[in-house]
Amino acid sequence: SQQGEEDPQALSIQEGENATMNCSYKTSINNLQWYRQNSGRGLVHLILIRSNEREKHSGRLRVTLDTSKKSSSLLITASRAADTASYFCATADNYGQNFVFGPGTRLSVLP
Amino acid sequence: GAVVSQHPSWVICKSGTSVKIECRSLDFQATTMFWYRQFPKQSLMLMATSNEGSKATYEQGVEKDKFLINHASLTLSTLTVTSAHPEDSSFYICSARGSGWDGTKNIQYFGAGTRLSVL
Numbered sequence: 001s002q003q004g005e006e007d008p009q010a011l012s013i014q015e016g017e018n019a020t021m022n023c024s025y026k027t028s029i030n031n032l033q034w035y036r037q038n039s040g041r042g043l044v045h046l047i048l049i050r051s052n053e054r055e056k057h058s059g060r061l062r063v064t065l066d067t068s069k070k071s072s073s074l075l076i077t078a079s080r081a082a083d084t085a086s087y088f089c090a091t092a093d094n095y096g097q098n099f100v101f102g103p104g105t106r107l108s109v110l111p
Numbered sequence: 112g113a114v115v116s117q118h119p120s121w122v123i124c125k126s127g128t129s130v131k132i133e134c135r136s137l138d139f140q141a142t143t144m145f146w147y148r149q150f151p152k153q154s155l156m157l158m159a160t161s162n163e164g165s166k167a168t169y170e171q172g173v174e175k176d177k178f179l180i181n182h183a184s185l186t187l188s189t190l191t192v193t194s195a196h197p198e199d200s201s202f203y204i205c206s207a208r209g210s211g212w213d214g215t216k217n218i219q220y221f222g223a224g225t226r227l228s229v230l
Contacts, residue, residue, distance in 0.1 A: 043206070088155070
């Protein structure tokens with residue numbers, strides 16, 4: 001069964017605005033990762049946050065992890081049209097294996 | 112960063128023929144590779160986990176005789192769709208797990224995907 005659920009399924013914003021995507025999961029994890037997929041392409045790894053971490057930054061990306069709520073969020077600040085893509089969260093179990101991807105959020109950034 | 116090359120990127124074939132897709136890790140050794148299938152606007156569905164030198168582990172519902180996986184070296188895994196039919200048309204993506212002691216083993220590096228169209 002699918003581990004993660006992303007919310008919202010689709011998000012449309014104006015360039016310059018911030019975009020927030022959420023991910024929930026069901027079982028204990030070793031780490032949670034966010035990936036980006038441009039239409040018709042493979043996935044690109046964005047950021048990994050370990051279960052003992054609460055927040056992580058990478059450029060315009062900010063990821064939070066709340067293990068008590070079994071949820072994570074991805075914030076993209078000052079969005080650009082080039083950020084238009086699908087974003088997936090993926091969890092790894094306590095052994096760092098068994099990746100499970102959520103259904104993804106389709107982000108559209110309008111110029 | 113780690114690069115995974117997947118080939119071909121797009122293939123059209125006739126029903127009943129077999130198609131081979133290659134997945135190579137270019138600058139690192141990958142003891143484990145993964146094969147996914149993705150339908151339009153949906154998430155990735157894991158088909159099988161491929162370990163170098165051993166038989167692949169298939170997910171429930173995936174026909175191992177239909178989707179043959181070979182992982183003969185630390186840098187190459189292949190997926191062969193045998194006797195392809197129109198319902199096999201999909202986007203297939205491979206990934207390789209990093210092998211670094213610094214935690215990159217937790218990260219999957221993805222190929223660009225192969226779009227298969229079976230006529």
